[in-house]
Amino acid sequence: MAIKDLPVEECYIPGCAACPGCPATMALRVVYKALGRNTVKIIPACCTAVIESLHPHTSFDIPTMNIAFEAAAAGASGVEAGFRMQGKTDITVVAWAGDGGTYDIGIQALSGALERNTNFIYICYNNEIYSNTGIQRSGATPYGAWTTTTVTGKTEFRKEMGEIIQAHHIPYAAQTCIAYPEDLFKKLQKAKSIHGPKYVEIMAPCPPGWRFPMEKTVEMGTMAVETGAWALYEVENDKVTFNGRSKLILEGKIERKPIEDWIKYQGRFRHLFKPKKDIKRIKAIEDHIDQMWERYRKCYQ
Amino acid sequence: MKKYDVVTTISYPKKGAMGKTGNWRVFRPILDKKKCVKCLRCWIYCPEATIIRNKDDSVDIDYVYCKGCGICANVCKVKAITLEREGKKK
Numbered sequence: 001m002a003i004k005d006l007p008v009e010e011c012y013i014p015g016c017a018a019c020p021g022c023p024a025t026m027a028l029r030v031v032y033k034a035l036g037r038n039t040v041k042i043i044p045a046c047c048t049a050v051i052e053s054l055h056p057h058t059s060f061d062i063p064t065m066n067i068a069f070e071a072a073a074a075g076a077s078g079v080e081a082g083f084r085m086q087g088k089t090d091i092t093v094v095a096w097a098g099d100g101g102t103y104d105i106g107i108q109a110l111s112g113a114l115e116r117n118t119n120f121i122y123i124c125y126n127n128e129i130y131s132n133t134g135i136q137r138s139g140a141t142p143y144g145a146w147t148t149t150t151v152t153g154k155t156e157f158r159k160e161m162g163e164i165i166q167a168h169h170i171p172y173a174a175q176t177c178i179a180y181p182e183d184l185f186k187k188l189q190k191a192k193s194i195h196g197p198k199y200v201e202i203m204a205p206c207p208p209g210w211r212f213p214m215e216k217t218v219e220m221g222t223m224a225v226e227t228g229a230w231a232l233y234e235v236e237n238d239k240v241t242f243n244g245r246s247k248l249i250l251e252g253k254i255e256r257k258p259i260e261d262w263i264k265y266q267g268r269f270r271h272l273f274k275p276k277k278d279i280k281r282i283k284a285i286e287d288h289i290d291q292m293w294e295r296y297r298k299c300y301q
Numbered sequence: 302m303k304k305y306d307v308v309t310t311i312s313y314p315k316k317g318a319m320g321k322t323g324n325w326r327v328f329r330p331i332l333d334k335k336k337c338v339k340c341l342r343c344w345i346y347c348p349e350a351t352i353i354r355n356k357d358d359s360v361d362i363d364y365v366y367c368k369g370c371g372i373c374a375n376v377c378k379v380k381a382i383t384l385e386r387e388g389k390k391k
Contacts, residue, residue: 003341004358014350014363015317020325020370026348053318061314181345215371218346 001182007033016059018051021214023178023204023221024098024125025051030181031094031123032062034188039092040065040079044072044106046098047132048125070105072097073113076120084119092192093120100130102201103139103161114168114197121191121198124161125178127206135209142229143288144281146211146268153271153281157288161201166235171196174234176243177203179221183243187234203230211267220265228256228289231296240300250296259286317366322349326369328384330362336381343373343382 011032018025024047032039041064043049049066052058067075076095083091095113097106102124110122129147130136137147137154140161144153165173172194174187184202191198205220207213212220224230225245232246241247248254260282263269272278305311312318339358351363352373362373374382 003345006345008354010350012350013314013316013318014366015319015322016349017319018348020348020368021372022348024348025350026346026372029348029350030345052312055310055312057315057318058312059314059318213371215375217348217370217372218376 001186003182006030006181006185009033009037011037011061013059013061015053016051017053018047019208019214021207021217022047022051023127023206023217024048026217027125027178027184027202027204028060028096030178030184031096031188034185035092035094035121035192037062038090039063039094040083042067042072042075042079042093042095044075044095044097044101045069045132046096046101047127048096048098050132069101071109072101072106073109073118073120073122076122077113077116077118080118080120095120095122097122097124098130098132099124099126099128099140099161100138102126103159107164111168114165114170114199118197119195121188121200123188123200123202125202125204126161127204127209128158129206129209131206131209143285144263144269144272146271147209153269160292162231162233162235165199166238168197169238170199172234172236173199175201175203175230176232177221177225177230178205179203179218179225180232180244183232190234209268211270212265216265220262223257223262223265226257227259227262228293229259229262231292233300242296242300249293250300256289256293259289321365322368323365326367326387328369328371329364329387330367330369330371330373330382331385332360332362333381333383334359336379338379338381340378342376342378346372346376348372 012029072095080093128140136149140158141154143157176184232243242250249256344352344354351367353361374384
């Protein structure tokens with residue numbers, strides 16, 4: 001699939017409240033293109049709740065329901081059950097939450113919805129912080145990263161949401177990145193065609209949160225995949241396939257780039273380079289990623 | 302537009318829900334149509350949907366809502382889009 005093949009129709013209207021260079025709106029446009037107009041979206045408290053703009057107007061040309069932080073998946077379950085009772089089975093129900101609403105606050109509702117076999121798509125756009133409330137640490141924040149609540153760098157490693165989701169043995173789960181819109185589009189179309197709970201996670205580098213210039217959003221996404229900090233894969237009925245560059249890294253056809261290439265451009269890791277290079281902590285990040293890939297190779301090859 | 306009769310508060314879609322966001326811009330993207338190879342990378346990566354895709358796959362920029370993030374200039378492989386400071390004297 002090439003970029004030319006993506007549909008022209010736009011369900012996202014310009015003039016919203018997103019920061020310039022926002023990865024969430026970038027992903028939303030592709031999501032809307034993939035799912036079409038016959039979609040209902042549930043959003044908890046996250047950046048998107050602000051992006052959709054103030055009361056009498058909204059920037060989304062698709063029915064959207066706002067709900068409490070922890071209730072995205074529960075709300076989607078209710079909407080889906082309502083449609084099923086009315087016999088409307090052709091409508092795609094999507095829960096769209098940030099990493100705070102997925103990793104930390106929304107995890108029990110999500111786990112419940114997956115376990116109940118709700119027919120919906122859960123999309124998590126992961127920018128590794130609570131950026132809406134002003135850059136606090138979340139369960140997805142990587143080791144060593146600065147946030148307003150971890151001023152000297154986070155001391156814990158992030159949790160592997162992909163593996164938690166896989167433990168539910170749902171029909172479809174995938175990880176993708178905003179820098180690869182074709183990959184994102186393909187995965188969402190596949191998710192739409194499958195019945196049952198689906199989970200898609202999108203890596204979304206946040207310019208104000210990660211402290212990098214706003215024009216570098218796509219570059220940061222590409223680098224995240226090339227350095228191996230993020231993997232593109234999909235899981236269909238417990239069968240894991242890696243896609244794109246992550247496949248080449250997994251098979252050892254290309255070396256993954258050193259993590260330093262990615263983190264040195266981000267202000268949130270600046271304290272690891274200035275005033276003195278903190279080799280110990282950079283090595284800890286590198287080792288963690290090596291361990292992750294070791295685990296991937298062991299499980300999926 | 303279809304209005305719904307519901308008790309709860311409902312927002313309706315509108316272009317420019319937060320006003321004309323083009324006035325947030327500091328750098329203005331300028332497209333050189335001669336250099337453009339119609340790869341549409343700028344169109345798909347634009348976070349604001351302000352790059353308009355025409356029928357023949359050529360693109361135009363909607364300056365009323367463009368926030369000037371510069372992603373289009375950064376992803377362009379042939380450097381057809383350049384950034385220029387807003388209000389610069391020629």
